[in-house]
Amino acid sequence: MKKSLERFKRFEEEFDNLIKKAAEKQHKKKKLTARERIGLLLDKGSFIEIGKFEENRLKEFGLDKKRILSDAVVTGYGTIGGRKVCIFSQDFSFSGGTLGEVHSKKISEIIELAIETGVPIIGIYDSGGARIQEGVISLDAYAKIFRLNVKASGIIPQFSLILGPCAGGASYSPALTDFIFMVKGISEMFITGPGVIKEATGEKVSMEELGSGYIHSKVSGVCHFFLENEKECMKKFMELFSYMPSNYLQFPPKESEYDSVERKNNSLLRIVPENLDKAYDMRDVINELFDRGSFLEVQKEYSPNIIVGFARLGGIAVGVVANQPKFKAGCLDIESSQKLSRFVNFCDSFNFPIINLVDVPGYLPGKNEEHHGIIRHGADILFAYASATVPKISLIIRKAYGGAYIALASKELGFDQVIAWPTAIIAVMGTKEACKILYKKEAEKARNLSKFLLEKQKEYEEKYLNPYFAARVGAIDMIIDPVRSREYLFKILNAILEKRQVVVPKKHGNIPL
Numbered sequence: 001m002k003k004s005l006e007r008f009k010r011f012e013e014e015f016d017n018l019i020k021k022a023a024e025k026q027h028k029k030k031k032l033t034a035r036e037r038i039g040l041l042l043d044k045g046s047f048i049e050i051g052k053f054e055e056n057r058l059k060e061f062g063l064d065k066k067r068i069l070s071d072a073v074v075t076g077y078g079t080i081g082g083r084k085v086c087i088f089s090q091d092f093s094f095s096g097g098t099l100g101e102v103h104s105k106k107i108s109e110i111i112e113l114a115i116e117t118g119v120p121i122i123g124i125y126d127s128g129g130a131r132i133q134e135g136v137i138s139l140d141a142y143a144k145i146f147r148l149n150v151k152a153s154g155i156i157p158q159f160s161l162i163l164g165p166c167a168g169g170a171s172y173s174p175a176l177t178d179f180i181f182m183v184k185g186i187s188e189m190f191i192t193g194p195g196v197i198k199e200a201t202g203e204k205v206s207m208e209e210l211g212s213g214y215i216h217s218k219v220s221g222v223c224h225f226f227l228e229n230e231k232e233c234m235k236k237f238m239e240l241f242s243y244m245p246s247n248y249l250q251f252p253p254k255e256s257e258y259d260s261v262e263r264k265n266n267s268l269l270r271i272v273p274e275n276l277d278k279a280y281d282m283r284d285v286i287n288e289l290f291d292r293g294s295f296l297e298v299q300k301e302y303s304p305n306i307i308v309g310f311a312r313l314g315g316i317a318v319g320v321v322a323n324q325p326k327f328k329a330g331c332l333d334i335e336s337s338q339k340l341s342r343f344v345n346f347c348d349s350f351n352f353p354i355i356n357l358v359d360v361p362g363y364l365p366g367k368n369e370e371h372h373g374i375i376r377h378g379a380d381i382l383f384a385y386a387s388a389t390v391p392k393i394s395l396i397i398r399k400a401y402g403g404a405y406i407a408l409a410s411k412e413l414g415f416d417q418v419i420a421w422p423t424a425i426i427a428v429m430g431t432k433e434a435c436k437i438l439y440k441k442e443a444e445k446a447r448n449l450s451k452f453l454l455e456k457q458k459e460y461e462e463k464y465l466n467p468y469f470a471a472r473v474g475a476i477d478m479i480i481d482p483v484r485s486r487e488y489l490f491k492i493l494n495a496i497l498e499k500r501q502v503v504v505p506k507k508h509g510n511i512p513l
Contacts, residue, residue, distance in 0.1 A: 015052075015053070015069065018067070018069055019033075019035075019069060022069070022091075022093035022094060023036075023093060025093050026092060026093045029186075030185075030186075031092070031126070031163065031164065031186055031230070032163070032230055033091070033093065034073070034074045034089035034090060034091040034092075034093075034124065034126070035074055035089070037089050037124050037161075037163065037230070037234075038074060038076075038078075038087055038089050038124070040230075040231065040234045041080060041087070041122065041234055041237065041238075042078040042079060042080055042085070042087070043078065043079045043080060043081070043082065046078035046079040047076055047077075047078040047087075048076050048077055048078060049074060049075070049076040050075050050076045050077070050106070050109070050110065051070065051071075051075055051106045051109070052070055052074075053070070054070060054071055054102050054105075054106065055067060055068055055069065055070070055071055055102065056068045056071050056100055056101070056102055056103075056131075056134075066095070067094075068094045068095045069091075069094055070091060070094070070106075071094075071100065071102035071103040071106065072090060072091045072092075072094040072095050072096075072097045072098060072099075072103055072127070073088055073089065073090050073091060073097070073099075073103045073106050073107060074088065074089045074091060075087070075088040075089075075106045075107065075109070075110040076088075076110070077110070077113065077119075080238070080241060081241075081242075083119075083246060084117065084119045084246070085114075085119050085120050085121070085122055086110045086111070086113055086114035086117075086119055086120070086121050086122070087110070087121070087122040087123075087124070088106065088107050088110050088121075088122075088123055088124065089123075089124035089126075090103075090124060090125055090126045090127045090164070091126070092126040092127065092128075092164050092165075095128075095131065096127065096128035097126050097127035097128060097164065098127060098128045098129060098130065098131035098138075099127060099129070099130055099131055099138055099141060099142065099170065100130075100131035100133075100134040100137065100138050100141065101134060101137050101138070101141055103131070103141070104138070104141030104142065104144055104145060105141075107123075107145055108144050108145055108148055111145070111148040111149070111152060112148065114152065114156055115148075115151060115152050115155055115156060118155075118156060118246055118247035118249065119156060119246050119247070120156055120157040120158070120159065120241070120244060120246060120247075121152060121156060121157075121158050121159070121177075122159045122161070122237075123158070123159065123160050123161070123173070123174065123177065124161045124163055125160060125161065125162045125163065125164065125166045125170070125173075125174060126163050126164030126165070126166075127164065127165065127166065127167075127170055128165060128167065129165075129167040129168040129169070129170045130142065130168065130169060130170070139169070142169050142170065142172070142173070145173050146172055146173060146176060149173055149176035149177060150176060153176065153178075153349075154248060154349040155247060155248055156246070156247045156248070157178055157179075157244045157245075157246075157247075157350060158176075158177035158178045158179075159177060159178065159179050159181070159237065159240075159241075160173070160174035160177045160179065160180045160181065161181045161233060161237065162174060162180060162181065162182045162183070162187040162188075162189055162213070162223075163183060163186060163187060163230060163233070164186055164187070164188070165188045166187075166188065166189045167188070167189075167190060167191075167193060168190075168191060168192070169191075171189045171190065171191060174189070175222065178346055179224045179225070179240060179298075180216075180222060180223050180224050180225075181223070181224065181225045181226075181227065181233050181236065181237060182212075182213030182216060182217065182223045182225070182226050182227070182233075183213060183226075183227050183228070183229060183230055183232075183233050184212075184213055184214070184226070184227065184228050184229070186230075187212065187213040188207060188211050188212065189211045189216055189222060189223075190207075190210050190211030193207070193210070194206065194207055194210055197210070213226045213227075214226065217299070217300075217301045217302060218301040218302060219302075220302075221299060221302040221303065221335065221338065221339060223299075224298050224299050225237075225240070225298075226301065239296055240296060240310075243296065243310045243317050243352075244350070245350050245351060248349060248350055248351070250351070251351045252316075252317035252350065252351060252352055253317065254315050254316055254317065255291070255294075255312055255315040255317075256315060257315070258291040258292075258294075258312060258314055258315045259291055259292050261313070261314040261486065261487060261490040261491075262486075262487050263486055263487075264483050264484065264486075264487075265288050265289065265482060265483050265484070265485050265486050266483055267284075267288055268285060268288055268289075268482045268483065268485065269482060269483065271284045271285055271288065272285065272397060272398065272423070272482070274423060276398060276399060276425070279325040279326050279329070280325055280326070281324075281326055282307055282322045282323060282324045282325060282326070282330075282357060282359070283295075283297075283307065283324075285322070285357060285397070286307070286309075286311065286320060286322060286357065288486075289313075289357075289485055289486050289489065290311035290312060290313050290318075290320070290486075291311065291312040291313060291314070291315065294311045294312040295309055295310070295311040295320065296309050296310045296311070297309035298310070298343060299339055299343075302335065302339060303333070303335035303336040303338075303339045304324055304326075304327040305323070305324050305327040305328040305329075305330055305331055305332075305333065305336050306321070306322070306323060306324060306330075306332070306336035306339055306340050307320070307321070307322040307323075307324050308320065308321050308322075308339060308340060308343040310352070313355070313486070313489060313490050313493055314490045314493075314494070316353070316493060316494075316497065317352060318352060318353045318354065318355050318493070319343065319344070319346075319347035319352040319353070319354045319355070320354075320355055320357070321340055321343065321344065321354060321355070321356045321357070321408070322356070322357035322358075322359075323357070323358060323359045323360045323408075325359055325398075328364060329361050330359050330360050330361065330399075331360065331361060331362060331363060331364040331404075332360060332362070332363045332364065332378065332381070332404050332407065333363065333364035333369055333374065334369060334372055334373065334374055334377045337374070337377040337378050337380050337381050338377060338380065340381055340384070341377075341380035341381050341383070341384040341511075342384075344381075344384040344385060344388055345384050345388075347388070347390060348384075348387070348388035348389060348390050351390060352390060353390050353391040353392070353393070353493055353496075353497065354388065354390060354391070354392045354393070355393045355394075355395070355489065355493070356392075356393070356394040356395065356408050356409065356415075357395055357397060358394055358395065358396045358397060358399075358400050358405075358408045358409050359396075359397045359398040359399055359400075360399055360400060360401065360404040360405070360408060361399050361401050361404070361430070362401045362402045362403065362404045362429070363378055363402070363403055363404055376512050376513075377512075378403065378407070379512040380511060380512060380513065381407040381408075382406070382407055382413065383509065383511050383512060384511075385407065385408075385413055385414060385415070386413050386414050387509060388414070389501040389503060391416055391493065391496045391497060391499055392414060392415045392416050392417075393415070393416060393417050393418075393419070393489065393492055393493060393496075394408060394409040394415045394417070394418045394419070395419050395420070395421075395485065395489065396409055396418065396419070396420040396421070396424040396426065396467070396476065397420075397421055397423065397424065398421075398423055398424065398425065399425050400424065400425065400426045400427075401425075401426075401427055401428070401429055401430065402427075402428055402429055405426055405427075409426075409476075410475075411474075411475065411476075411477075416496050416499065417477050417492045417496065418475070418476045418477055419476060419477055419478045419479070419480055419488060419489075419492070420467040420470070420471075420476045420478075420479050420480070421467075421479070421480065421482045421485075422466075422467065422479060422481075422482075423482075424466070424467040424470075424476075424479075425465045425466065425467075426467065426469075426470045426475065426476070427464055427465060431457045431460055431461055431465060432453075432457065434460060434464075435453055435456045435457050435460055436453075438456070438460070439452075439453070439456050442456075467479050
C-alpha cells in the first residue's frame with residue numbers, strides 16, 4: 001500500500017506541475033484557467049472532478065508527441081450556495097481547448113448526469129473548436145453534445161459562459177442552452193472566421209466586428225449578458241442563478257425578505273405621462289412595482305423596445321415582459337418578437353409566473369418588417385403565450401392597440417387576469433385612423449371636414465378610448481388605482497400562483513419560427 005501511495009503521489013505531482021506550467025500561458029493572456037473559473041463559481045471545497053486523468057486516445061498527426069491533460073476539459077459537480085450543479089470548463093492551455101473524442105465523452109457524461117439528477121448544467125467555453133487531427137470523430141462528438149443539449153432543454157436550466165473563442169460548430173452548443181454570457185475583450189463566437197469570410201466573399205471584417213460580446217449582445221441577440229471582465233461575469237451569473245429552480249419539477253426559489261407588498265406607488269403618477277405622445281422609461285415603472293433592487297434584465301442591449309427579465313414580487317420570482325416607450329414607442333417588431341417569445345418559453349418551462357406591463361401602439365409598420373416576416377415572427381408571440389401554462393397577468397398602463405393587444409393582454413389568448421389603469425386605451429387602432437374608416441361616407445358629405453372629424457374623434461375617444469368599455473364586455477377584470485398597483489399585482493399573483501392547466505396530449509406544437 002505504501003509503495004502504491006507513493007507512486008500515486010508522484011503521479012499527481014507530475015500532473016499538477018504540468019497544469020501549473022500550462023496555466024502561465026493562460027495568465028499571460030489575462031485569462032483565468034479552467035479550474036480557477038470553476039473555483040470562482042462553486043462553493044469552496046465542493047467541487048468533485050470527474051475524469052481528471054483522462055487523455056486523448058488517438059495519436060495521428062503528431063498527437064502522440066504531446067500530452068493533452070484531461071483532454072483539455074475539466075468536468076465534475078459541486079454546489080453553489082449549497083445547491084447542486086454539474087459543470088464543465090474547457091482548458092485552452094492544452095491544444096487550444098480543442099474538442100475530440102474524449103473531450104466530448106467527458107462533456108456528454110456530465111450533461112447526462114445533470115439530466116438524471118435534475119440539476120443545472122454550466123458550460124464554460126474556451127476552445128479553438130473541433131480537433132482537426134481527429135477528423136470526423138470530432139464532428140460526431142459535437143453532434144452528441146448538441147443532442148444532449150436538446151434533451152436537457154426544458155428539463156434543467158443550461159448556462160453557457162463564453163470566456164474565450166467559441167468557433168464554428170462549437171458555437172451551436174451554447175446557442176442551444178438557455179443563457180449565454182460573454183466578456184469584453186476575450187469572448188468570441190462565430191461560425192466562419194474573418195479569414196474564411198475574406199476568402200469566400202472578399203469581405204474584410206475584424207474579429208471584434210464579427211463575433212465579439214458587444215456584437216452578440218447588441219446586434220445579433222445571441223448573447224444575454226455582456227460583462228467587463230471574468231469576475232463581473234461570475235457575479236452576474238450568480239445573480240441569475242439565484243432565480244433559477246434546479247429543474248422543471250421545482251418552483252423558482254422564494255425570498256423571505258422583501259419590502260411591503262402594500263407599498264404605495266405614488267411616484268407612478270409622476271413617471272407615466274397622461275399625454276400618449278410622451279415617452280417615459282418603463283424601467284422606472286418596473287423598479288417601482290417589484291421588490292426593491294430585484295429586477296434582473298435579460299438581453300438589455302438587444303431590441304430595447306421590449307424589456308424582459310426576472311424580478312420578485314413579495315419574494316416570489318416572476319418573469320417580467322414590458323414595452324419600452326423610449327424606443328420605437330414600444331412597438332413590437334421582428335427582433336422584439338424573437339426576444340419576447342424565447343423568454344416566455346423559458347418562463348413556462350421552469351414555472352415562472354409572467355407579468356406583462358403593456359403600453360404598445362401595435363406592430364411596427366413598414367415594408368422591411370413585412371418582407372422579413374413580421375407575420376411569422378409576430379405569430380411566435382401568440383404561440384408562446386397561448387401555449388404557456390404558468391400564471392399570466394397583464395397590466396395595461398396606457399395604449400393596447402390591435403394585434404399587439406391580442407398578443408400581450410387578451411384573455412381569450414389565455415391571460416389569467418387582465419387589469420388596467422384608468423389611463424388605459426384598448427382599441428383596434430388610433431383615433432384618427434379609426435374615424436377615417438368609420439365615417440368615410442359621412443366625411444365625403446361634410447361641409448367642414450376638419451370640424452366633422454374632430455367631433456367624431458371626440459365621440460370615439462369618449463366611448464372607446466378608455467378601459468370602461470373593455471371592462472363592460474369582460475375584456476379586462478378590473479380597473480385599479482395606479483398607486484395601488486403593487487398591492488393588486490401581488491394579491492392576484494398569490495391567488496393564481498398554484499393554478500393547474502390540463503394540456504392536451506400531443507408530441508409537440510409547430511412554432512412558427
